[in-house]
Amino acid sequence: MTDEATAAPAIEVRGLRKAYRDNVAVDGVDLTVHRGEVFALLGPNGAGKTTTVEILEGYRRRDAGEVRVLGVDPDPGTPHWRSQVGIVLQGTGEFDELTVTEVVDHFAAFYPAPDDPAAVIDQVGLTDKARARTHTLSGGQKRRLDVALGIVGRPKLLFLDEPTTGFDPEARREFWELIRALAAAGTTILLTTHYLDEAEALADRVGVIAAGRLVEVAPPAELGGRRDALATVSWRTTDGTTRHEESATPTALVADLAARFDGEVPGLAVTRPSLEDIYLRMIGHK
Template identity: 65%
Template structure:
């Protein structure tokens, strides 16, 4: 039976006159990969910091792995892995030295060599951190986040600055961790990343959840009207919004007596839905 890894009700956090989180509710299941989307200043990082006990909330109820992060002790902390936006490894230590050093902080760490292999840094185990590429340093950060065998892994903008190839490799790593049963929460600005990795996601703006669901059906995306695109014989591009795209294509096929030039059928992308939710669809 699936149980809750995270339960949040009415979460609030203010910084002076600024409300960063304003009555936020979340339920995240054990073993789920959950994404949090939102513009800068939406409250994503503050929410993650509260979930891992780094920042105290001003109001609301929070349960993470069955405990209140504000009151949880070292046993609970060892069950939560964190990968911050900023790198945490010392520049002068080698990859192997860094991972082995962090392993000593946990009561039942994974084997450091196994973790180094898991993040794809076998060939760099003897290299100093300062000699690694940006993507390799990020992999080392993930190694430090998982060395303690966390039940929950929090990733805050994990692939910022990655090139496309490094980002795809990182996705494969996250999927392998999820396959092991780790609950993963990630914030990201990359909508393709959210769609590729998450089971469900929340869109936050103004410190509130404005949409919650699976990427394919978020905010009615799956049921949205389709747009059929084609080209007329003279090359003119045409399109038509419809609730019955199959019928529209069949009618075009009869009109063209077979193949329809430049035929495409599209529905709103996750980006389309996201920009509408945060009020920037016309920007």
């Protein structure tokens, strides 16, 4: 294990609070994100997710609480600290008349020890578009350019805000591979997303925030007691109707059904609550 892996957490928050007049957006949030992990912060619109992340990024001031990001208070942060943090917003900006290479070169100049722009362009899969003007890029290619601008400074911590909104399924899967590669190289990633399958595919741990409070933090497979939740066994009866039965021992129930049907059980399905089921329950969705 490296020294960095055993160092202080990448993000440590205690008692974070932020209010806008009478509206409490963040109400006593405690959060730890370990170095080297992919952490997904989930929550409905208006839950306090964006405010929390903006405070961590140094864009917004808190009213109370302690915050350390890479060991530094982001309010106000320092130039050295900012050089270690990469931020990919939902839209970085428009550079219609510049080429991909020109844009990445321009952003690289902001950092004291940037990565090689050509290598970054290759890393995000835009080598074939290096000389293309950005207005000719597809939505997915523009999003890859956003990531290139976020990582060209060799950040230790990368914030990704809704990174695949508007992507088609193939583009989303390709983007996931890029995120996995960044994580494998040691970059800590804090991800916000409304796609529950994305959080499950990418995150080591997820946190659910609702009404300004952090409800729970756990690996996706364990959130809300998901791993130990009752399974639902479904099958089709002899009269053609479908039966559903919850069971703590679904294997035994399936064996019993197989004996009853003398082999193959028609319409058999065994399911446990999905991450989406658990998430909707946690945020109070009826």
